[in-house]
Amino acid sequence: MVVVKVIDVQHVCKHYGAVGAVKDLSFGVAGASCFGLLGPNGAGKTTMMKMIYAKALRDAAPASVLTVFGYDPGEDALAIKSLAAVVPQENNLDEELNVEQNLQVYARFYGLGTRAARRRIGELLEFVELNDRPTLAIRELSGGMKRRLIIARALLNRPSLLILDEPTTGLDPQVRHLIWDKLRQLKREGITILLTTHYMEEAYQICERVLIMHQGRKIMEGTPAGLLAQHIEKYVLELLSSEAWGRLPDPLPAGVRQEGTAERVLLYTDDLALLRSLAEQGSREYYLRQTNLEDLFMKATGRGLNE
Amino acid sequence: MNSGVAQTGMGFCGRILAVWNRHMRVYGRNLVSNGLPPFLEPLIFLGGIGLGFRGYVGMIEGMPYLRFLGTGLLVTTAMFTAAYECTYVTFIRLEFEKVYDGMLAAPLTVRDLFLGEILWAGSKGLFFSFAVLLVLSLCGIVSFWAALAAPLIGFVTAVMFGAVGLLVTSFVKTINHFSFFFTGLMSPMFFFCGVVFSIAKLPGWIRPVVELLPLTHPVRLMRAIVQGQYGVILLWDGVYIVLLTLLAGTWAIRRLRRRLIT
Numbered sequence: 001m002v003v004v005k006v007i008d009v010q011h012v013c014k015h016y017g018a019v020g021a022v023k024d025l026s027f028g029v030a031g032a033s034c035f036g037l038l039g040p041n042g043a044g045k046t047t048m049m050k051m052i053y054a055k056a057l058r059d060a061a062p063a064s065v066l067t068v069f070g071y072d073p074g075e076d077a078l079a080i081k082s083l084a085a086v087v088p089q090e091n092n093l094d095e096e097l098n099v100e101q102n103l104q105v106y107a108r109f110y111g112l113g114t115r116a117a118r119r120r121i122g123e124l125l126e127f128v129e130l131n132d133r134p135t136l137a138i139r140e141l142s143g144g145m146k147r148r149l150i151i152a153r154a155l156l157n158r159p160s161l162l163i164l165d166e167p168t169t170g171l172d173p174q175v176r177h178l179i180w181d182k183l184r185q186l187k188r189e190g191i192t193i194l195l196t197t198h199y200m201e202e203a204y205q206i207c208e209r210v211l212i213m214h215q216g217r218k219i220m221e222g223t224p225a226g227l228l229a230q231h232i233e234k235y236v237l238e239l240l241s242s243e244a245w246g247r248l249p250d251p252l253p254a255g256v257r258q259e260g261t262a263e264r265v266l267l268y269t270d271d272l273a274l275l276r277s278l279a280e281q282g283s284r285e286y287y288l289r290q291t292n293l294e295d296l297f298m299k300a301t302g303r304g305l306n307e
Numbered sequence: 308m309n310s311g312v313a314q315t316g317m318g319f320c321g322r323i324l325a326v327w328n329r330h331m332r333v334y335g336r337n338l339v340s341n342g343l344p345p346f347l348e349p350l351i352f353l354g355g356i357g358l359g360f361r362g363y364v365g366m367i368e369g370m371p372y373l374r375f376l377g378t379g380l381l382v383t384t385a386m387f388t389a390a391y392e393c394t395y396v397t398f399i400r401l402e403f404e405k406v407y408d409g410m411l412a413a414p415l416t417v418r419d420l421f422l423g424e425i426l427w428a429g430s431k432g433l434f435f436s437f438a439v440l441l442v443l444s445l446c447g448i449v450s451f452w453a454a455l456a457a458p459l460i461g462f463v464t465a466v467m468f469g470a471v472g473l474l475v476t477s478f479v480k481t482i483n484h485f486s487f488f489f490t491g492l493m494s495p496m497f498f499f500c501g502v503v504f505s506i507a508k509l510p511g512w513i514r515p516v517v518e519l520l521p522l523t524h525p526v527r528l529m530r531a532i533v534q535g536q537y538g539v540i541l542l543w544d545g546v547y548i549v550l551l552t553l554l555a556g557t558w559a560i561r562r563l564r565r566r567l568i569t
Contacts, residue, residue, distance in 0.1 A: 050569070
């Protein structure tokens with residue numbers, strides 16, 4: 001089977017003045033899959049997204065390639081925008097219009113006729129579970145409802161590519177799980193999804209491939225499970241009190257990697273039995289578990305703040 | 308599901324009309340509060356200035372004073388609505404509401420956005436001029452049928468000031484800066500461009516300056532249409548309006564593109 005690349009990014013850089021936001025980034029997104037860009041705030045995720053949907057222009061360089069469905073956003077922005085839809089990080093609903101009117105106005109932007117628009121809007125309000133309140137004003141919507149409405153707006157034109165910039169930031173768990181379910185459903189229908197997030201669980205739940213960025217650069221890329229197997233120990237012991245930490249052997253047994261802050265010590269190793277014995281020497285306040293993407297993310301991007 | 312081949316989508320005109328449609332929908336939501344002032348404002352002006360001055364001022368440029376002032380108001384109403392629309396309102400959409408960020412994710416270009424905006428400003432000018440025309444003809448100040456083309460000049464005026472307003476907006480960083488434009492340019496134009504008194508009464512050295520101000524030209528065109536008296540100088544007015552509109556519009560769109568596409 002030929003894997004068709006929907007997005008092709010090669011050696012893309014972006015500077016704002018002297019500040020480099022994206023540095024020599026390359027990746028590809030296969031059709032009908034979900035690709036996640038992960039990274040701390042300021043890693044360059046949003047900038048990369050904006051270059052893909054022609055809201056920002058990449059630095060001109062002969063080696064740099066950026067195509068979406070084969071179109072270059074710098075030249076064929078309209079072609080890309082008629083195939084791709086965007087759910088931006090900031091809510092940008094039209095506050096001067098109500099729920100239904102927001103969708104009607106956008107249906108016109110996509111050239112939908114009145115009747116087709118009415119049918120599509122009905123379907124979509126049902127899809128995002130807002131069908132019982134089409135005439136609410138935007139300011140009366142909760143954060144979760146606004147997000148869902150923006151997703152409905154993005155789906156008006158039946159896009160082949162859906163770009164979501166931190167789709168569930170600031171939402172409660174119910175809405176987050178609802179949105180994940182919707183995204184899985186869309187992926188099954190053949191839509192390609194590109195999303196940024198800093199919720200590692202989100203990436204694990206819905207992305208086939210993830211790319212971890214830090215300070216504008218790619219740090220690693222692969223499937224979530226593959227990255228875990230390749231880059232981090234299997235198990236971690238979390239010790240939540242400093243006395244527990246004092247009772248551990250010094251030096252630590254070979255093969256145990258230590259990380260953490262004054263409040264919380266993390267011990268990583270592939271040897272589950274070893275961690276269990278360490279845990280029992282320590283205290284009852286411990287948490288022994290498999291490592292996850294968040295551990296990997298912290299290992300890759302460091303524990304310091306990035307702002 | 309489409310398969311990754313871009314649809315032709317809408318043409319240029321369809322896209323601009325879709326933007327116009329957005330503004331119309333927003334305006335239409337508050338039809339009473341938005342639609343009444345254009346009828347009330349000329350009444351206030353005609354009453355406040357016209358009735359008071361009428362006794363002191365005889366004929367100006369061959370017209371009774373109320374008619375002179377009224378024909379000027381046909382233009383200024385279009386000017387103010389367009390200038391306001393393309394400065395404060397545009398700025399709020401640009402910086403606070405992020406409306407354009409959303410619209411640009413749809414298949415629209417920056418040029419579509421702002422041409423739609425200018426067209427919308429023009430349409431408001433047409434409507435506002437028409438409202439003043441109704442008031443003037445109901446008060447017996449001008450003949451409705453003779454001045455039927457007046458709203459078209461209102462449209463042209465509003466398109467020009469819409470383009471100028473966008474250009475000003477493209478330079479403005481905080482919303483307070485618009486006061487410079489309104490106090491520094493709009494208010495003086497209202498008084499010195501032949502709306503409330505004839506520019507023939509101005510000192511000779513000021514007159515060339517007045518010829519360079521945008522409002523002078525649609526005012527002269529409007530008077531010519533209402534009076535049915537045409538002269539060669541109207542060609543200069545027409546050329547001025549076309550050139551300023553193209554220049555300001557092109558420059559504004561270029562600057563706003565750099566602001567929106569980073």
